[in-house]
Amino acid sequence: MSKSNDVKIITKKELDNFVNSLIKEKKFDVVGVKSKGERFVYGNIESSDQLRLDYDVTILPPKKYFLPQYEKLISFDLKNPLKSKNNLDTSERIIIGMHPYDIIALEQADIVYLDSQQDDFYKKRRENTIIIGVDIQNVSDRSFAESMGTNVTKSGFDLLLTKIAGRYAVTIGSKKGSNLLDKYAETKKAEKADIEKIKQERDKIAKSYKKEVKIKGIDDWSKLLSANYNNAIWEEKSDKCLECSSCTMVCPTCYCYDVKDNVSLNLENGERIRTWDGCLLRDFTEVSGGEVFRESIRDRYRHRFYRKGNYLPSRYGFIACVGCGRCGTACLPDIADPCDLINDLSVFGGKDDPNKFFIKKKSKSQEEGIIHVPRSATIKQVEKETENETFFKLKLDDGKPLNHEPGQFVEVSVFGVGEAPFGISSAPDNTPIFDIVVRKVGDVTSKLVKMKKGDKIGIRGPLGHGFDMKSFEGKHLLLASGGTGVIPMRSVIQYLTNPKNRKKYKDVTILYGCKEPSQMLFSHELEDWKKCPDVECTLTVDQCPEGECWDGNVGLITTLFPKIKLDEYDSENTIAIVIGPPVMYKFVIKCLQTLGIPDKNIWVSLERRMKCGVGKCGHCQINGVYCCKEGPVFNYEKIKELPEAFE
Amino acid sequence: MKPKVAFFDFASCEGCQLQIANLEEEILDLIKIVDVVSFREVMKEHSDEYDISFIEGSIMRPMDEERLKKIRNRSKTLVAFGACACIGGVNKIRNQWSSEEVKKEVYGNSNLEDNKYFDVYQTKAVNEIVPVDYYIRGCPPSREEIKKVITALALGKKPDIPNYPVCVECKKNENICLFELGKFCLGPITRAGCNAICPTNGEPCDGCRGILKKPQVQCVMDVLKRYDLTYEEMKRRALLYNYNEEDEK
Numbered sequence: 066m067s068k069s070n071d072v073k074i075i076t077k078k079e080l081d082n083f084v085n086s087l088i089k090e091k092k093f094d095v096v097g098v099k100s101k102g103e104r105f106v107y108g109n110i111e112s113s114d115q116l117r118l119d120y121d122v123t124i125l126p127p128k129k130y131f132l133p134q135y136e137k138l139i140s141f142d143l144k145n146p147l148k149s150k151n152n153l154d155t156s157e158r159i160i161i162g163m164h165p166y167d168i169i170a171l172e173q174a175d176i177v178y179l180d181s182q183q184d185d186f187y188k189k190r191r192e193n194t195i196i197i198g199v200d201i202q203n204v205s206d207r208s209f210a211e212s213m214g215t216n217v218t219k220s221g222f223d224l225l226l227t228k229i230a231g232r233y234a235v236t237i238g239s240k241k242g243s244n245l246l247d248k249y250a251e252t253k254k255a256e257k258a259d260i261e262k263i264k265q266e267r268d269k270i271a272k273s274y275k276k277e278v279k280i281k282g283i284d285d286w287s288k289l290l291s292a293n294y295n296n297a298i299w300e301e302k303s304d305k306c307l308e309c310s311s312c313t314m315v316c317p318t319c320y321c322y323d324v325k326d327n328v329s330l331n332l333e334n335g336e337r338i339r340t341w342d343g344c345l346l347r348d349f350t351e352v353s354g355g356e357v358f359r360e361s362i363r364d365r366y367r368h369r370f371y372r373k374g375n376y377l378p379s380r381y382g383f384i385a386c387v388g389c390g391r392c393g394t395a396c397l398p399d400i401a402d403p404c405d406l407i408n409d410l411s412v413f414g415g416k417d418d419p420n421k422f423f424i425k426k427k428s429k430s431q432e433e434g435i436i437h438v439p440r441s442a443t444i445k446q447v448e449k450e451t452e453n454e455t456f457f458k459l460k461l462d463d464g465k466p467l468n469h470e471p472g473q474f475v476e477v478s479v480f481g482v483g484e485a486p487f488g489i490s491s492a493p494d495n496t497p498i499f500d501i502v503v504r505k506v507g508d509v510t511s512k513l514v515k516m517k518k519g520d521k522i523g524i525r526g527p528l529g530h531g532f533d534m535k536s537f538e539g540k541h542l543l544l545a546s547g548g549t550g551v552i553p554m555r556s557v558i559q560y561l562t563n564p565k566n567r568k569k570y571k572d573v574t575i576l577y578g579c580k581e582p583s584q585m586l587f588s589h590e591l592e593d594w595k596k597c598p599d600v601e602c603t604l605t606v607d608q609c610p611e612g613e614c615w616d617g618n619v620g621l622i623t624t625l626f627p628k629i630k631l632d633e634y635d636s637e638n639t640i641a642i643v644i645g646p647p648v649m650y651k652f653v654i655k656c657l658q659t660l661g662i663p664d665k666n667i668w669v670s671l672e673r674r675m676k677c678g679v680g681k682c683g684h685c686q687i688n689g690v691y692c693c694k695e696g697p698v699f700n701y702e703k704i705k706e707l708p709e710a711f712e
Numbered sequence: 713m714k715p716k717v718a719f720f721d722f723a724s725c726e727g728c729q730l731q732i733a734n735l736e737e738e739i740l741d742l743i744k745i746v747d748v749v750s751f752r753e754v755m756k757e758h759s760d761e762y763d764i765s766f767i768e769g770s771i772m773r774p775m776d777e778e779r780l781k782k783i784r785n786r787s788k789t790l791v792a793f794g795a796c797a798c799i800g801g802v803n804k805i806r807n808q809w810s811s812e813e814v815k816k817e818v819y820g821n822s823n824l825e826d827n828k829y830f831d832v833y834q835t836k837a838v839n840e841i842v843p844v845d846y847y848i849r850g851c852p853p854s855r856e857e858i859k860k861v862i863t864a865l866a867l868g869k870k871p872d873i874p875n876y877p878v879c880v881e882c883k884k885n886e887n888i889c890l891f892e893l894g895k896f897c898l899g900p901i902t903r904a905g906c907n908a909i910c911p912t913n914g915e916p917c918d919g920c921r922g923i924l925k926k927p928q929v930q931c932v933m934d935v936l937k938r939y940d941l942t943y944e945e946m947k948r949r950a951l952l953y954n955y956n957e958e959d960e961k
Contacts, residue, residue, distance in 0.1 A: 104888050125886045134884040305931035307900040308924075310876065314883035325872060328863045331741040341884060346876045395883065397891055397900055397935045482869050508869040515868075 070219075071237040073252035074259055080226070080233050083250035084113035087159055090249075093195075096130065098123055098162035107160065118162055118226065122205035122389055126167050126317030127160055131174065131190050136339045138186065138324065138437045143335055146480030147441035147462075147521055153189045159245075161197045165218035166210045166387035168198050170317035172221045176381045177320065182436050182679040186339075195241055198222035200263075201270050207390025209276035209404040215387040216274075217267055229262040236263075276390070278404045279411045283384050286374040288415030289407065294367075294708060298410060303366035305398040310343030312392035312401035313369065318377075318385040319343065321683030324676060328481045335481045337437070342682070344368050349684060352674045353485060353507025356647065358687075358709070368686075370406055376689030436679050439478045439523025445498065447518055451584050454504050454549070455514045456490075461497035461524060469493050470531030471556035472670055472698040476678050477501065477509065478523030479516075485509035486675040488553030488697070489527065492560040502552040502586065528678035529697050532668060534560055537640045541571040543629075543662070545653050547578050547622050547645030551586050553670055554644050562597040571638070572599040574629065578622035580607045582615040603628070622649065626656035636661035643701075644670045650711050654701065667701035671710065715866060718750035718762035719793075720783055722769030722776050723803050723835070727852045728794035729753045729768055735855060742859075745866045764789045764865060766848075770796040770803040771836040775828055784842040789865065792838040795851035795953055799922045800837040802851070804955040807834050846871050851920035851953065854906050874904040877924055878917050882908035890916050891935070896945045901927055920953045 075083065088095045088111065097110040098120045105120040107127050137152045163171070178187040201216060210216040218225075223242030227234045234255055237243045246252060280289050313319040323342040328335040342349060345365050350358040359365050377385040386403045393402030400406075446458035461467060467475075469489050476484045485507060491500035503513045516522070534557075542561060546554040554577075560566055561573050575594060579585050585604065595602045603625050605618040618625060622645070641657045643650060650669060657667055673685035673692035680694035688709045690696065704710045719729055733754050735742060742748075749759040765787040771777055784790055795801035806814050811832050815824060824830040838844055848861050848871075857873070864871040874880070878899035882889075885908055890897040897916035899908065903924050910917050936943060 101886075102888050102893075104892075106886050124888065125883070129886075304928055305934060307879075307927050307931065308877070309879035309900040311879045311883050311889075311900075314880060327860070328867060329741070330738055330859045330863060331744050332863060332866060341880075343876075343880065346880070348875050394892075395889065397889075397938070398931045399934070399938060481867055512868065 071243070072255040072260060072263070073235045073237065073246065074255050075226075075233050075235055075250060075252045077231060077233065079251045081113040083246075084110070084116060084161065086249045087245075088112065092157060094156050094158040096127075096158060096160045107162075110161075116161060118199045118228070119202045120162070121201075121203045122164070122208060122391060122394075124391075125315060126170060126389065126391065127163055128170070128174065128317055128320060130158060130160060130194065131171065131187055132178075132320050132322070132339075132341075134341055136186065138337045138339050140334065140336045141480050143328065143333055143481050146335070146478075147439075147523060151185070151438050153186060155189065155193065157193045157195075158190075159195045159197060161199075163196055163198045163222070164201050164210075164389075165198065166208075166213075166215040166389045167317055168196065168218050168221040169215045170387045170389075171196070173318055173377075173381070173383050173385060173387075174320055176383070177377075178681065180381075180680075182681075184436060184681060186437070195245060196222045196224075196238075197242070198225040198238075200225065200227040200267060202228055204270060204273045204275075205390050205394075206275055207393040207402065208388055209274060209278050209390060210388035211271045211274040212277040212279075212281060212404075213384070213386065213388035214281075216271055227263045227266055229259060229266055234259055234263050276404050278388070279408050280415075283378045283382070285415060286384055286407065287378050288417060289410055289413075290371055290375045290415075292416040293410055293413050294371075296410065296413060298406075299363045299367040302400045302406070303363045305400050306345070306362050306366050307397060308345055308347065308362055308365075309397075310345040311395040311397075313343035313345060314341060315391040315395045317387060317389060317391070318373065319369075320681075321349075322677075323682065323684075324484065326481050326483045332481075339437075342684070344372065344683060344686075350674050352672065353510065355506075356672075358673055364709070366400075369401075370403065371689070372683075372686070373403060374407070376686070379689060436525070436677070439476070439484075439525045442522055442524045444516055444518055444520045444522065447516065450502060450586050453584070454502050454552075454586060457501050457503060457513070459499055459501065459522070459524070462521075464497050466495045466497055467493070467499050467527055468495075469499070469527035469556075471534060471560050472531030472553055473527040473529050474553075474675065474678070474693075474697060475499075475501070475524050475526030475528065476675075477513065478525070479509050479512045480523065482508050482512045484523075484525070484676075486528075486678065486693075488556070488670070490552045490555045492556050492563060500555075502549070504549055525678060528675075529693050530695065532557060532642065532698050534566075538569045539571070539638075540666075541635055541639040542573045543576070543639055543641040543657070543660075544573065545576045545622060545641065545643045545645070545657075547649040547653075548580070548584075549586070550644035550646070550649070550670070551577050551579075554642070555587060555590075557642060558594060562594055562600060567597060567599075571635075572601065573597075575600065575602040576605075576622060576625045577602070578605040578607070578625070582606050582609055582613045621652070623652050623656050626660065629660060634660055637663065637666075639666060641667045642669075643667065647672065647711075664702035664705060665700065669699055669701055669704075670697045671699060672697070714745060714747045715764050716749045716759070716762040717746045717764045717766065717862075718748075718759070718783075718787075719752070719766045720750070720768065720779075721752065722767065722780070722797070722838075723772045724769030724794065724796045726753055726768065728797075728848075729766075731852045731855055731858060735859075738859070742862065746862065760786060762787060764791065766791045766793040767797045767838050767844075768793045770800045771838065771841050772803065772832045773828070774831060774833070777841050780838065780841050789845045790838075790842065791846045791848060791861065791865075792844045793848050794853055795849065795920045795922075797838045798844075798847045798849050799953060800835050800840075800955070801920065801953050803835040804837075804953075805951060807955055807957060847873065849873070849903060849921035850906055851918075854909065856907070857905050875924070876904055878902045878904045878906065878908050878911065878921075880904055881906070882911045884908075885912050887911050890914075891939045891941075894939065894941070896936075896939075896941050896949055898923075898949055901925060916949065918949060918952050923950075923954050 685692035898919035899917035
């Protein structure tokens with residue numbers, strides 16, 4: 066961004082000429098604000114006459130030009146899907162008429178989408194777009210931008226127009242903007258009086274806001290929300306919620322998305338489409354097993370405000386609300402307006418959040434490069450493990466090692482059906498070969514279990530944070546897995562039982578429980594694990610139906626803990642790892658605490674709807690934490706107070 | 713092996729099947745992936761051997777019920793096709809009156825006794841008689857969605873029918889909200905998947921794809937008040953496709 070705040074003056078007639086020559090050039094896709102009935106929208110303009118720089122607010126924000134409502138990420142041929150194409154939009158666009166609050170919202174989206182693991186599609190569009198902003202001339206009834214400090218901006222535009230006495234002042238924001246002006250417009254230098262006039266105009270408009278948010282600044286928003294997580298207001302207001310998610314659709318700072326595969330009627334071609342999603346919708350957090358992690362509308366309603374006023378502020382340093390007022394207009398029962406909500410809440414006061422959540426830095430082993438296009442992999446081995454689970458050995462076709470940590474996951478693509486996340490089930494071994502185990506629960510998994518040796522699939526990853534095995538060296542390890550939790554746990558177990566690593570750790574206690582003997586995974590490997598020096602493996606089943614053979618423990622996994630001899634247990638020097646279904650954590654952790662294992666020594670891996678795997682799509686958020694990015698592996702002490710984590 | 717597909721109609725206008733006939737040249741793609749073995753509206757051949765059945769229309773008579781059960785027994789997958797099949801639709805409006813009253817109103821004093829074709833009872837949706845595997849909603853269903861469901865079934869995946877309201881699609885289309893224009897629209901509580909075709913063309917949503925979730929009474933009252941609308945306007949619109957005995961009690 067250029068530092069120069071050079072200002073030029075352009076007459077209304079010359080401005081029209083400028084716009085019309087941009088259109089005539091046919092080099093750019095020229096977009097401007099125009100009327101639609103009584104409202105306004107961004108759309109392609111054919112002449113400067115259509116431009117309505119006096120608009121109050123548009124129905125949708127200009128985010129649709131950077132993250133379109135429906136966007137083709139890749140297209141593929143179903144017979145040869147791994148030759149899939151990345152569909153980068155390379156058209157050059159000029160957007161005329163962005164208000165400061167929308168420019169600020171776009172700068173926020175930059176932070177999210179150009180953060181580590183950049184979104185290539187967003188980036189390309191951003192690079193190819195010239196922003197010509199305009200200072201607000203008419204304030205929307207619902208806007209409270211002035212009290213948010215978003216009614217004016219000093220950055221984020223290439224050019225910024227301010228109407229002063231029938232002419233326009235053009236503030237130059239970038240070299241790109243300056244060049245455009247030089248090439249296509251007749252301007253003259255601004256006088257000192259003109260600069261003064263810009264300020265006067267802005268001040269005049271600033272006084273015409275009807276709405277004002279009483280709590281100002283990022284810290285006070287955050288404190289207010291932190292103090293009122295359990296306030297009755299969430300229930301009261303959300304009782305009226307229609308769950309239509311209009312508030313998130315029209316919001317310039319809501320950019321969560323979903324991704325789906327569409328297939329042509331002749332089943333020959335397909336496309337992977339990204340589309341807007343909203344956290345007010347029930348299915349937003351649903352995983353393919355059917356679990357919904359934010360079931361009550363109160364929690365979803367609250368989540369939206371916390372994301373705006375607490376989660377994104379802690380993560381990126383901005384309030385994800387720019388006071389445009391669009392949600393207030395769009396929400397039929399009128400409960401979505403952050404200004405009203407914050408003002409209503411303000412009487413309850415705020416306080417510092419003692420449990421500020423943490424954000425990890427990117428780990429080395431997270432994948433670099435284009436985030437939406439999977440790598441090709443070949444199925445090397447398929448074996449039915451149990452009635453419901455199938456084991457797969459996969460090999461990356463580029464021959465590069467996966468380089469994962471135990472606990473990390475991959476997104477597996479079955480083209481035409483979609484993507485699903487799977488915990489990596491084998492230990493890292495510097496080869497392109499790794500294992501996953503698939504339980505048939507949804508579309509992707511149903512298709513996967515029908516695939517054969519030699520079939521091709523797509524892989525993105527490794528994703529997320531795994532277990533830092535190095536930091537556990539010299540310790541005892543207690544590994545508790547329930548049900549399919551043993552799938553990612555196998556990666557840890559293989560690592561620890563590898564002769565190269567075995568001596569670096571003290572003894573290993575493996576506790577593994579499942580419903581019935583027939584559902585026990587890796588049954589052929591359990592014996593090998595037991596044979597390793599100083600490795601003990603105890604199994605349990607919830608029940609043993611008649612006709613099945615079982616000589617081990619019967620009872621929930623918690624019944625195995627009393628058998629661990631407390632006095633022999635060096636709990637301070639024990640690391641416990643727990644992976645299982647959501648319901649298991651509470652009880653197992655209590656057992657670990659009874660053994661005297663400190664919370665800081667307990668590690669868990671949580672399941673959520675991990676869709677993009679790179680902290681963008683929003684589905685896996687546990688409170689403000691992205692399960693896919695900060696997790697799925699967490700230190701228990703750090704998240705035990707995190708609302709939504711173990712509820 | 714291509715799955716064998718059959719289309720059947722019950723009480724309906726057959727407009728849903730017409731949507732398939734209207735696929736025009738795309739029908740050639742369709743028959744590449746499925747074998748259509750019965751489709752009265754476009755072919756004269758018929759076979760009782762099929763994997764997937766599409767049921768159009770609502771169920772009005774004991775003889776319909778019997779026929780539907782037979783179809784269910786023969787089908788691996790049964791798809792309720794269109795509003796009448798999925799929710800009873802327009803045909804349910806008459807459930808406000810008894811069958812006797814309706815017969816009298818329509819046929820006057822004609823003697824219809826012992827005539828099985830007129831042996832009507834209260835209108836039912838398909839799932840009130842037999843289990844339904846998938847629903848293609850709408851009056852009529854959108855061709856895009858029909859294609860989506862058929863390709864999903866041919867690929868062996870669950871058809872992706874939205875579980876959110878029309879507002880989501882309407883907002884993506886950047887329409888002016890019809891409430892702002894003083895019209896009562898059922899979009900906020902009606903299942904999406906139609907790409908908000910009615911609101912996008914300036915007409916309020918009539919709820920033909922079925923109500924997702926009934927809103928709280930207080931919410932409805934607030935909305936009506938905010939936009940200066942009457943309870944009667946709402947009621948009229950809700951009745952068209954979503955008559956529900958429970959609401960009347």
